Structure formats: C-alpha cells, structure tokens
Amino acid sequence: MNRTAFAALAAASLLAAAPAFAEIDQQAAAPDVAGRAAATAVADVVVTANRTAQPIERVGASVAVLTQAAIEARQTPAVAELLAQTPGVNYTRNGGPGAASSLHIRGAEGHHAVVLIDGVKLNDPSSTQGGFNFGNLLVGDAARIEVLRGAQSTLWGSQAIGGVVNIVTAAPTEALQGSLDAEAGARGATYVRGGIGGADERLSWRLAASRYSTDGFSAYATGTEDDGYANTGLSARLNLKLTDAVSLDLRSVWSSGRADFDAWNGDSRDYGKTQELVAYAGLNIDLLDGRFRNRIGYATTDTDRRNFNPDNTVQTLTFDAEGRNRRWEYQGAFAVTEALNTTFGLEHEKSEMKTRSPADWDPNPAFGRGEAELSSAYVQAQWTALPGLTLTGGLRYDDHAQYGDHLLGQVAAAWALNDGDTILRASWGQGFRAPGLYELYSEYGNPALQPEEFDSWEIGVEQRLFDRAVVSATYFNRRADNEIRYEYCQSGDTHPICAQLYGGYYQNLQKTEAQGVELAGRLDVTDRLNLSANYTWTDAKNASGGADGKRLTRRPEHMGNLAVDYAWASGLKTGASVRYVGETFDDPANTAKVDAYALVDLRASYPIDDHLEVYGRVENLFDEAYQTVRNYGAAGRGAFGGVRVRF
Numbered sequence: 001m002n003r004t005a006f007a008a009l010a011a012a013s014l015l016a017a018a019p020a021f022a023e024i025d026q027q028a029a030a031p032d033v034a035g036r037a038a039a040t041a042v043a044d045v046v047v048t049a050n051r052t053a054q055p056i057e058r059v060g061a062s063v064a065v066l067t068q069a070a071i072e073a074r075q076t077p078a079v080a081e082l083l084a085q086t087p088g089v090n091y092t093r094n095g096g097p098g099a100a101s102s103l104h105i106r107g108a109e110g111h112h113a114v115v116l117i118d119g120v121k122l123n124d125p126s127s128t129q130g131g132f133n134f135g136n137l138l139v140g141d142a143a144r145i146e147v148l149r150g151a152q153s154t155l156w157g158s159q160a161i162g163g164v165v166n167i168v169t170a171a172p173t174e175a176l177q178g179s180l181d182a183e184a185g186a187r188g189a190t191y192v193r194g195g196i197g198g199a200d201e202r203l204s205w206r207l208a209a210s211r212y213s214t215d216g217f218s219a220y221a222t223g224t225e226d227d228g229y230a231n232t233g234l235s236a237r238l239n240l241k242l243t244d245a246v247s248l249d250l251r252s253v254w255s256s257g258r259a260d261f262d263a264w265n266g267d268s269r270d271y272g273k274t275q276e277l278v279a280y281a282g283l284n285i286d287l288l289d290g291r292f293r294n295r296i297g298y299a300t301t302d303t304d305r306r307n308f309n310p311d312n313t314v315q316t317l318t319f320d321a322e323g324r325n326r327r328w329e330y331q332g333a334f335a336v337t338e339a340l341n342t343t344f345g346l347e348h349e350k351s352e353m354k355t356r357s358p359a360d361w362d363p364n365p366a367f368g369r370g371e372a373e374l375s376s377a378y379v380q381a382q383w384t385a386l387p388g389l390t391l392t393g394g395l396r397y398d399d400h401a402q403y404g405d406h407l408l409g410q411v412a413a414a415w416a417l418n419d420g421d422t423i424l425r426a427s428w429g430q431g432f433r434a435p436g437l438y439e440l441y442s443e444y445g446n447p448a449l450q451p452e453e454f455d456s457w458e459i460g461v462e463q464r465l466f467d468r469a470v471v472s473a474t475y476f477n478r479r480a481d482n483e484i485r486y487e488y489c490q491s492g493d494t495h496p497i498c499a500q501l502y503g504g505y506y507q508n509l510q511k512t513e514a515q516g517v518e519l520a521g522r523l524d525v526t527d528r529l530n531l532s533a534n535y536t537w538t539d540a541k542n543a544s545g546g547a548d549g550k551r552l553t554r555r556p557e558h559m560g561n562l563a564v565d566y567a568w569a570s571g572l573k574t575g576a577s578v579r580y581v582g583e584t585f586d587d588p589a590n591t592a593k594v595d596a597y598a599l600v601d602l603r604a605s606y607p608i609d610d611h612l613e614v615y616g617r618v619e620n621l622f623d624e625a626y627q628t629v630r631n632y633g634a635a636g637r638g639a640f641g642g643v644r645v646r647f
Contacts, residue, residue: 050343052333054382074577090103094629105149110132115167130437154394178647314360320355321354342380353370521534537557553585563577592630604617
C-alpha cells in the first residue's frame with residue numbers, strides 16, 4: 001500500500017492544481033502581526049512574509065496559508081498534524097497527544113523554526129535546544145495559520161532558519177459574535193472549545209476557552225497501559241481605538257496540559273505537567289494618512305514544565321524546568337511611494353531558564369541556570385521595479401551579549417506574468433543562531449559551543465491553468481556550519497561530563513546540507529469536486545567527518561499528501577485524505593530504521609441551518625501500524641463526531 005500511495009501522490013502533485021490550503025479567505029482582511037486588520041480587504045494576502053499584509057503574488061518566498069475554512073474542513077485538533085498536510089512539513093512525536101513533538105520544515109531541526117501566536121514568539125528557552133514543543137498546541141481559537149518556508153532571519157530573528165509558523169486567533173467583525181465546537185470519539189477523546197466577542201467603531205474584543213482530554217494509548221510501542229492527556233486553554237484579545245490614528249492592543253493565551261508517558265524501554269506511570277503563558281501589549285500609531293505605521297510592543301512568554309514518577313520512593317519530581325522570554329520591540333512600516341515600501345524595527349530580548357533533574361539518589365540538585373540578551377535592528381525594502389515584478393531586500397543586525405555582533409542579509413524576487421497566471425519566485429537568506437541556554441548551561445551543556453551559521457536559497461514557479469488549476473514547483477537548498485547536536489562521549493573524550501557512565505553533551509558538528517523539491521497543486525474538476533496534492537523530496541544529510549553522507553535523523557526523503565473533496569447539492573460535504581511519509585532513520589549512523597507509512601482519513605460535514613453544523617471523521621481508516629519515532633506508539637483507527645454552532 002505504501003508504494004501505491006507514494007506513486008499516486010507524486011503523479012497527483014504534477015497533474016493536480018494550487019498548493020494545498022493556498023486559497024485565502026477573500027471575505028476577510030488579514031490581520032498584521034499587531035493584530036490589526038489591513039487597511040483594505042485584499043484577496044490572497046500574506047502577513048508573515050513581510051510582517052505587514054502583502055498580496056501573495058508579491059512574496060518571493062514559499063508560503064502556505066490555512067484559512068479558517070480550511071482548518072475546519074480538515075477537523076484536525078493538533079496543530080502539528082494539521083501543518084504536516086502542507087508542503088515540506090513533517091512532525092515527530094514521542095507517543096500520543098501531549099507528548100514531546102517537533103516540527104521539521106524542509107528537513108531543518110525543530111528548533112530552527114520560529115512559532116508565533118499573533119506575532120508573539122512561543123519558543124521555550126528551557127527546552128533542550130530552545131525550540132517549541134508542539135505537543136500542547138491545539139487548534140483552539142485559531143482562525144488562520146501561515147507557514148513560511150525557508151530562512152527568514154532578517155525579519156523574524158536568528159532562529160527562523162527553517163521557517164516561520166504564525167497562528168492568528170479569531171477576531172470579531174460584528175457587534176456580538178460567538179462560536180462553540182464540541183466533539184467526542186475514539187479512546188475517550190472529547191474536545192470542547194468556544195468563544196464570544198464583539199466589535200464596534202472603537203472597541204474589538206474576544207474571549208475563548210477550550211478543553212481537550214483523551215484516554216490515549218500506550219506511548220511505548222508495545223506497551224499495554226494507556227497514556228492519557230488533558231489540556232485546558234484560555235485566550236483573550238482586545239483592541240481599543242483611542243483616536244483615529246492611535247490604538248491599543250492587549251492579547252494573552254494560556255494553556256495547561258497533563259500528559260502521561262512511558263520510559264524509553266517500557267510502560268511506566270510517569271507523567272508531565274506543562275503551563276504556557278503568552279502575553280502582549282502594544283500601541284499602534286498611524287501617521288501621514290496611514291502611510292507611516294508604527295507599533296511599540298512588549299511581549300512575554302513563560303513556560304513551566306515538571307515531570308513526575310509516582311513510583312520513586314524519595315523524590316517523585318524527576319524534571320523541573322522554567323523558561324522566560326521578555327521582548328521589547330518597535331516596528332515601523334513606511335510607504336515611500338506607491339512602488340516602494342519599507343519595514344524596519346528595533347528589538348531587545350532577554351531569555352532566562354533554569355532546569356534540573358531530581359532523582360532518589362539526588363532528590364534536590366541545584367538548578368542549572370542561564371540567561372542571554374540580544375539586541376537587534378532590521379530593515380527591509382520592497383520595490384515594484386516593473387509591473388508585476390517585486391524585489392525585496394533586507395538586513396538584520398544582531399548584537400548578542402555573549403557572541404558579539406552579526407549582520408545577516410536576505411533578498412527575494414516575485415514576478416507575476418501573464419496577468420498573474422504565472423508567478424516566478426526566488427529568495428536567498430542567511431541565518432545565525434547562538435547556542436540555546438539549555439545547550440550551554442544544563443547538566444548536558446557545553447559553554448564552549450559556537451554559533452550556528454546558515455545559507456539558504458530557493459527558486460520556484462506557480463502556474464494557473466484554465467481558471468481551474470494551479471501547479472507549483474520549488475527547489476530549495478540549505479547549508480549549515482557548526483550545527484549543534486547532542487552526542488555521546490567517545491573514547492578519550494576529556495569533557496567532564498564524560499566521567500559519567502552514560503555521558504553525552506552538546507557539540508558543534510562541522511556541516512549539514514539539505515536540498516529538495518516541493519510539488520503542489522489543486523484542480524477544481526467541477527464546481528463541486530476538487531483535488532489537492534503535494535509531494536516533497538528532501539535530501540537532508542550530515543556533511544562532516546566520518547558521518548559524511550549519512551541522512552539526518554527522523555527526516556523522510558519522500559513525503560506527500562493527497563486530498564479529494566466533494567460538495568453535494570444537499571449541502572453535505574465529504575472528503576478523503578492520504579498522507580505518505582517515507583522511511584527515516586532514528587540514529588546518526590543510519591542503522592535504526594523507521595518504516596514508511598501511509599494514512600487514510602475520511603471526513604464529512606452537514607449544515608443543519610445557518611448556525612448549526614454536524615461533522616465527523618475517521619482517522620487512520622486502515623488501522624496502519626506506524627511510528628514517527630522508533631519504539632514510540634501512534635494512534636490506530638478512530639472515529640470522531642461533533643457539532644459547530646455559530647451565532
């Protein structure tokens with residue numbers, strides 16, 4: 001079945017049309033990263049690429065946009081699983097919902113992607129390499145998700161090497177609006193989420209809450225006891241227009257999760273608790289009749305993680321970590337002329353973390369602590385050089401308290417030809433990432449680490465056909481020097497940690513390389529029937545020392561998605577999806593193989609009236625036994641059903 005699914009995906013990617021999820025909601029203006037609506041409602045707009053709303057045909061980088069309609073149609077609660085249906089994206093998870101999850105964009109490490117909610121970074125300074133754990137991130141009140149692929153460090157900072165994921169929460173457009181979604185299904189799963197808000201000429205507000213729980217399944221692949229998960233989420237946003245030119249933004253997102261997990265070699269009663277808080281306050285000032293827009297903001301993220309083993313006799317707490325990030329920023333956007341726009345800003349970020357691993361033999365160890373400060377300035381110019389031809393160039397200056405100053409550059413071009421039926425895109429960018437706090441100061445830390453450096457480029461084409469189809473093809477390439485990985489001690493290693501029985505620590509590897517091709521498409525066969533598909537070939541490998549040529553761990557060489565959707569005359573909507581992920585390796589030596597797999601899902605929805613809709617889905621229809629990480633379990637077949645209420 002896997003070979004058949006793979007062949008079908010590759011063929012469909014060449015013959016079908018528009019990038020999956022590339023359609024943009026043409027009824028609503030896209031909010032910028034400050035949460036404000038764009039000045040005018042423009043079809044096919046992208047926010048993340050330039051930190052301001054831009055028509056997609058002017059963007060030189062590859063981007064996928066999941067509108068609220070697309071998010072609801074797929075019915076997928078976990079954001080990582082939803083994003084894996086877009087080109088170039090794969091995820092790995094150590095078990096079921098709530099388990100540690102990493103998102104890999106174009107074969108990059110999980111911590112090489114910047115994750116945002118309404119423009120506020122979520123990355124956790126206390127995580128193993130400063131990345132974001134997608135395990136606790138559910139769809140919640142998300143109304144739009146943008147996935148920007150490739151190096152984006154100029155505007156989004158040094159960590160945006162693989163790409164950027166920006167989640168935009170719902171904003172009201174009427175005096176009073178509300179929503180309620182409730183579903184239940186396999187493995188005792190329930191998911192309830194709702195929100196209420198309103199908007200008038202001066203004030204816009206929304207409050208939302210969600211609760212997800214499941215009995216789960218064994219995190220250890222051959223285990224016998226279930227590992228459950230529960231998550232509670234709250235969010236709030238408010239925009240107050242103080243004058244016609246000045247507005248105040250306040251936003252916050254909070255979540256609390258509890259996940260059961262297993263030991264690396266079998267069942268256990270271990271569990272972990274995670275609390276995450278994101279808060280933002282900003283003042284927006286528009287000058288010169290809106291030509292000069294300014295934003296001054298303060299953002300904070302707090303992540304607290306604790307793991308427990310109730311079978312320990314002295315100390316049940318086995319892991320304790322806290323990560324804090326504080327950021328002041330100014331962003332300006334100035335329309336110099338109708339053809340020339342600039343975006344520029346200043347940022348100051350302070351990160352802190354502390355972490356420890358208590359045990360019965362050492363119940364109260366000292367915390368490993370660390371902090372870092374980073375001051376940055378950036379500028380980007382976007383110029384319509386010729387009708388349809390948009391050139392973008394930018395620079396970023398980073399002054400790291402420990403690693404000094406670095407200057408990064410990025411250039412991109414987008415050329416819309418034949419009245420926009422053909423779009424050519426190309427971009428090149430640099431990346432610089434200082435070692436994370438955990439890499440430096442945890443019990444596995446190495447203070448001698450050096451920064452990672454990256455160069456990335458891509459070139460692609462998008463073609464519209466007969467007003468019913470769009471196909472796209474993109475080639476990408478990324479090279480890294482001094483990339484940091486955890487390595488076990490070798491014979492003769494004099495690092496102090498190697499005196500331990502099972503010692504290892506973070507080290508700089510010389511070089512890694514990744515290249516690949518993304519094919520995507522969508523075909524509207526009729527007004528009711530459409531097909532969408534994408535296929536990604538990724539060659540991600542170690543290019544240093546004796547490991548030269550070995551594939552990077554947990555990076556599939558082949559992966560893709562195929563979806564078929566049909567809207568019946570009665571209002572019923574039905575669909576089917578296939579996701580294929582090729583074989584991967586779970587170790588640097590490429591000796592531990594994880595088999596390829598293909599998953600088939602079915603879905604349906606039916607509107608009872610303008611305010612009520614019922615829906616249902618079957619995940620993993622053929623009960624495929626698969627793993628994303630070796631020896632960790634994955635969900636079997638499951639059926640789910642629910643209702644949506646809008647008022």
